[in-house]
Each structure stands twice: as C-alpha cells, then as structure tokens.
Amino acid sequence: SAAALAIFSVAIALLVQRQTRPRVGDMTLTGGIPGQEEESSNMPSMEELSAMTPREAADRLFERAMREHEEGDFERASFFIDMGIQAYAAVPPDEINADAQFHIGLLRLLMGDSASARARAEAILAEEAEHLLGLLLASRAADFSGDAVMAEELRERERELVKSAGGIPDRPEYVSHRVLIERALEEESR
Template sequence: YGPGRAAPAPPAAVGPAGGTAAGPSPPDLTSMSSREAADRLFDRVMRAESADNSTEVVQFLPMAIAAYGLVETLDADGRFHWAVLHLMGQFNVEALENAEETLSQQPDHLFGLATAGDASLALGDSASAREYYRRWLDAYETEMAKNLVEYQEHEGVFPEMRATAEVLGRND
C-alpha cells in the first residue's frame, strides 16, 4: 500500500487462463459474483506484491482492475481496492477519481482520504496530498470509533497510513 512502494512493471497483455510457473491456476471466476471475482483477484495481486512476485503482479493486476470495473456498484471498501490497484499500476488519475467518489459519499472515510492523498502525491500535487492527509489525521479517532468492517479487514494498513499522514499532514 502507498506511494513509497516500488511500482511493478507496467501491466502486460494477459494470455490464456491457467497456472503460472509462480503458482497454481486461479479459481473459476465465472462461478462467482462480479464483486467476489474482483476481490479474489485483488487478494491475489496483494499476496503477490507482498511476496515480491512481480511476474504474478504484472499478470493479474490488469485482470483485477478490469474486474472492479465490471462491478455494478462499489462500496467504499471496493473503491479502496480499486484505487490501490490503480496506484500499483500507476493509473493515478483513476485512483484519485475512485478516492473522490468515496469522499463524495463519506467525506472523512480514511481510505478515501489516504488514497486521494497518495494519488495526489503521485500526480505531483503535494499541496492536495498534504490537505488530504491533514484531514486523515483530523478524522482518524472519529472514523475508527465507527468500527467499520473495511477498517477491521484492513487494519494492517493503518500504521503506514498514519506514518504518511504524520509526515505530510503536519508538515505545514
């Protein structure tokens, strides 16, 4: 997660489905809802990223991004997933659009603020990035008290988000 991570190589064209030298064949996505399939692909990309498996990231990142585009309605968690994938692929404008969609519905959502900050930073707009992260710091306690499912499911990202927020959000 975040702009400080090394970006994978640009997405390559994806060949026929099946296993790779790096892992087993993916599950049959046709038997899942579009959201379930997108989430499975997101999880696969994130596991590959954590394992520094750039080959698998390059293979599955375009599929994961496309899968979220097929979901009719995304909640804040789905838009967070999609924004993270866009950031990984260096599709920073799209990541910012996803984050801003979340913020239009939930102005203090921590994932919306963080991904908007990360996308702004990647786009070279450090003033906007600082503002998003200042808002993140201001909203943190209230948002965490809401005990949202997506915050629980992604609790591991908060230390990195907080560290980024403290550097950018308080650096006025």
C-alpha cells in the same frame, strides 16, 4: 454475458491454481482479510471460483495482486492487477461500494494511473466526505503525483478523523485495511 463470465472465471481459476503459493505475513496495502489464516489464503479452486459472485472473484484477484506486489514479484503482480481491473469491470454497479472503489483505485495506482486513482477517491468522498479509505486513496494519489503538500493535508484530515472518533472506527472496510490505515496515519510527506 453469463457465458463470458463463466469462461473468464474458469480461466482465472486454472491460471491462479498453477501459480498459487502460501501467504506470508500481513499484507502491507490491504492489512489482510479479517480472520483468514495463512493456510486458507490460497486462491480458490475452480469450483469455489465458479460459485463466487463477480465481486468476490474481483476481491480475491485484488488480494492476490497486492500480495504479489508486496512480495516484490512485479511481473506476476502486473498480471493480477490487470485481471483484477477486468474483474471489477464485470461487477454490477450497485455492488461497487467504497471498498471496491478503494480496491480499483489502488490497482490503478499500482499501474501508474494516479488520475484514475484520484477519481476513485473523489467518488468515495462524494458519497461520504469523511471516509478514511477515500482520504487514504487521495493521499496516495497525491504522493504519486508529487503533490506532497496535498498528500500531507489529506493525511492530517485522516489523523483528525481518527482522533475525534477515538480510534479507527470499527467498519468492515476499515477492519480489512487496518494495517494500511495505521501506516498512513504514521507517515510523513514523502
């Protein structure tokens, strides 16, 4: 309901404001938000959060979870991962695109749920078989599951797609996750 979402948003804002610290460097998993400067990377105020759509709030929680995880604060990351998953559950289904599926899959993977991450990757690839984020998420899930052969096959597909396109295509979701895509293209099987 709208009231529950409003209460949830206010609770998030209060909690996040107490725990916000400046962002340091690029985010390994997300590649950062295009055009965002360090000083503007703090979590939004209560007013800003209440004005956000459910998708915008979920994306901000995703970014925070990834940042905390990359900085090694796994307890805080776990908190924001749970909140992010709950926030994405409140997003209308028609707003869950490949980028949101990727975010949910990464959050699930960080929770140790490679099956759910793989399901999100499959959903992306069912819509577009050559989607880099779908392949990337599928390769991460395969790595996590211990299937090094499948992970490398998926990364090879990514490399071939990027090579045939003459580089990483200039799509918004690829720009947002450019650093992660570039690193995945360079990785060898774990």
